[in-house]
Amino acid sequence: MKASGGPDSEENGELIEVLVPGEAAGQRLDQWLAGALEGFSRSRVQALIKAGAVTLADAAIREPSHRIAAGARFAITMPEPEDPEPKGEAIPLDVLYEDAEIIVVNKPAGLVVHPGAGNWTGTLVNALIQHCGESLSGIGGVRRPGIVHRLDKDTSGVMVVAKTDQAHRALSEAFADHGRTGDLKRAYEALVWGAPQRNSGTVDAPLGRARDRVLRAVVTQEREDARHAVTHFAVLERFPAGGEALASLLECRLETGRTHQIRVHMAHIGHPVIGDPDYGKAFRTKANRLPEPFRSAVAAFPRQALHARLLEFRHPSTHMRMRFEAPMPPDMAEIARQFRALED
Incomplete structure (x- = not known):
């Protein structure tokens, strides 16, 4: 019978225990384990044995040819995956x-x-x-x-x-x-839902972990995991629809560089990045106000519409100021183009 655990146990670095049945008495240890452990080749089992990962009564058995006895209980410590x-x-x-x-x-x-x-x-x-x-x-x-x-x-x-x-x-x-005392500058372009009332502003709100260990959220400064986070923004374009700005193109400049900072800060002020699967879910229905086929294109946009347009820094050895810009990628540019077309 195959021992439970198998490859999954190896991934988790777990301990597997296997009991030798009567009919297996006298077999080689490596041969029997290769059949008892699901998903393990004989060469893999031999490597585990030689590494001292297989024990009997707390003593490592390092000979793959060891002959097993009925009723013996072997413990296999699966190494953490590298x-x-x-x-x-x-x-x-x-x-x-x-x-x-x-x-x-x-x-x-x-x-x-x-x-x-x-x-x-x-x-x-x-x-x-x-x-x-x-x-x-x-x-x-x-x-x-x-x-x-x-x-x-x-x-x-x-x-x-x-x-x-x-x-x-x-x-x-x-x-x-983050450029506070030097020459580092970073500017992003973001297509967001709605538009800030002011043409420019600053979001100064600490970030910490959300319930999901990967995501972030604005948290109180008192939280142990709170990290200072500041984003400056400026409205580059407003895309009206029916007299109000349905969406806008922002330039965001980072004063700090936290995980998902722009995405969380924009959602925090009520203007999440279009297409953001994590922080913009509540605004997906905004696309319903768009005419087809643009409505479907925006609803199906596969990523957050965020682009790191500008990076400026001093060269590490020559100390010359270097500035690099990358144009808005075609997928974002097409969304912006269709928003502009709504004004015609």
Whole structure:
């Protein structure tokens, strides 16, 4: 009979106990375990045995050829899974600038920045390893080589990556300071529902974890996990429909850089980013006021309409001010175009 647990137990680092039935007496340990543990090859079982992961009466059995006895109870401690080291992959990169120390790219929507649970391949890091070889900075670790800041998977736009440790340290300090005492500037374009009454403003509201461990929410300053968060915004365009602004195009500038900051802050002031699957769900019915086929296009927009348009910083070694811009991607530009067409 197959032992319960199998591969799932390996993923969870659990302990599996198996009892040897009478008919299995005299068999090799590796041979019997390979049949008793669902999803394990004989070579995998042999590796576990040699690593001391299989015990009998609290004593490790390290010989795969060990002959088992009826009624013996073996315990198998499944090792915690190791994160695979990312490999280079031939993923196209839109390179805006590159020298021996940094590379600046225009990240497309849908591309995860670095490997993690559920996304071990097909990330920006995999593309960078292929493109840069071994020149990426190692400070970020094997899964985040050269990464000094991130964009959400479905946010497009400009990113800078360090290719040397010195560049990594300098850029990390700049991003940690968020430009308060330096020259770092970041500007995003966001298509949002409705429009702020004022043409510009600031959202100063601390962020903490929501009930979902991945999501964020505006929280009170007293919360232990509260993190200072400030977003400045300016209205670039208003898209009227029936005398009121049904949507608008904003420029958002970060004074701090918290997870999902712009998305949470815009939702907090009642103007969530169009297409945001996490913070804009309550506003999906806004699309019902649009004519077809635009209504269906907006309702089906597959991501938050957020784009990192501008990144400005000083080069880590030359200290020259560098400025990079990426135009609004076609999917967002089409939504903006159709909103403008409503005015005609």
